[in-house]
Amino acid sequence: MGQRLRVVLVEDEIQVRGYIQNLLESLDCTVESPQALDITDTCRTAAACDLLLIDTTLPGINMESLLTKIGQMHPRLSVVLLIPAGNRSGFLTAAREGVYDVLPKPFLKHQLDAILRRVRDRILSAAAQVSNSSIIREDLGNGTFFLAATPAMKKIYDQAAAIAHADIPVLITGESGVGKEVVARLIHRLSRRANEEWLKINCAALPVDLLESELFGYEAGAFTGATKSKPGKFEICDKGTLLLDEIGEMSPQLQAKLLHVLQDGTFSRLGGRGEKRTNARILAATNIDIQKALTDKTFREDLYYRLSTFILHIPPLRERREEIPYVLTQMSQQLAAFHELKPVNFSPQMIAACIAYHWPGNLRELGNFVKRYLVIRDEPAALADLESKIPGYFLPVQERASMVTATTSPDLKSMVRGLKDQAEMQAIRDTLAETKWNRRIAAARLNISYKALLYKIRQYNLSAPAQSA
DSSP states (O other), X not given: OOSOEXXXXXXXXHHHHHHHHHHHHHTTEEEEOOSOOOHHHHHHHHTTOSEEEEEXXXXXOOHHHHHHHHHHHOTTOEEEEEEETTOHHHHHHHHXXXXXXXXXXXXXXXXXXXXXXXXXXXXXXXXXXXXXXXXXXXXXXXXXXXEEOXXXXXXXXXXXXXXXXXXXXXXXXXXXXXXXXXXXXXXXXXXXXXXXXXXXXXXXXXXXXXXXXXXXXXXXXXXXXXXXOBOOHHHHTTTSEEEEETGGGSOHHHHHHHHHHHHHSEEOOBTOSSOEEOOOEEEEEEOSOHXXXXXXXXXXXXXXXXXXXXXXXXXXXXXXGGGHHHHXXXXXXXXXXXXXXXXXXXXXXXXXXXXXXXXXXXXXXHHHHHHHHHHHOOHHHHHHHHHTTSTTOOOOHHHHHXXXXXXXXXXXXXXXXXXXXXXXXXXXXXXXXXXXXXXHHHHHHHTSOHHHHHHHHHHTTOOOOGGGO
């Protein structure tokens, strides 16, 4: 139970691959099994996983070269080699290339499970080692801030700092609510334009005609109701920074006009005869699938290449859960100050539940949760609402309290381990109830051995109802 491991399995034998994939899925893993065995493709695929499980006997692959390249590109990735039993060269390759572990074939389920548990512990241990002193914080004003406590987000910060002074367009991608505007504000704050105008316009929130007039401005008489001239965002933001949010929703006609501004910095007001110049720096953000939009011809290819001088992709919150305790604290302080409220402290139970929840709305959803909590200040209600959204997480209040009391250490690893135990205990209890405490059937449904189930029953001090004993 607990956080699912993302595993990339590279195995060319179809039957063996299917067998291993089924085992991994039964052990709470999300599995990707690419067909392509090219070194570059494998390295690219491995970028988004927790564990790379790869057969050492793949035809046409120089295993040492592949492992060297993976080690250079993804030094923190856990790599486990599948080697034929008794293959000494496989063990030597693993030792030489710093491979995390080896798994001789054929293997039993418990051997794979043991490796997965160590990989999970390794991930949690790395998360727990993140200290306050290593966190990057930037106060961006108006109750907003940038925070980085993971390698991925620290890399985003480093990249933002590097390109801040370059005055080049930047395309910021990522799911809705991940903080694309925050990263754009960070770039502006770190740039030479920090004291100049900062403006944002949502390209999806305005009709085409209104968006055009907002961007380029208009002259008196340009359309009905235009009684006097008005400058657009490009004029107002001259020498400053303009964020085009949700640019993927901009109409093709406006995309063509925007391309012209990006090419030579000139534009015309609606109804105007002469050209105006702007030195506004353009940042763009979108949550759409850009490659699909290019294929569907809904996003101009020439505009994409003009905007994508540099692309920053912001990972979703569920892929950087170890930041959640720090984000909660920072949000509480910043939002409380901005709304003139008293900050709140988050209990270990609340933090554990926040780490367990997958936050489909990302930082925006988390921020709304903190705002509600700041206002209502009712932890049991807020906790119950949050836990109701986490499958298999709910426990009776007394048991949840006792589980958390057993792990009162404030470090992340202890909280996540306690969370995992809670979810596992509840899943076992539910399955036993569904099978009327038939332990063999319950073990089969849980995909664990009968002996393992007996051990878990003793571990969690579970007992059958009196009428079922």
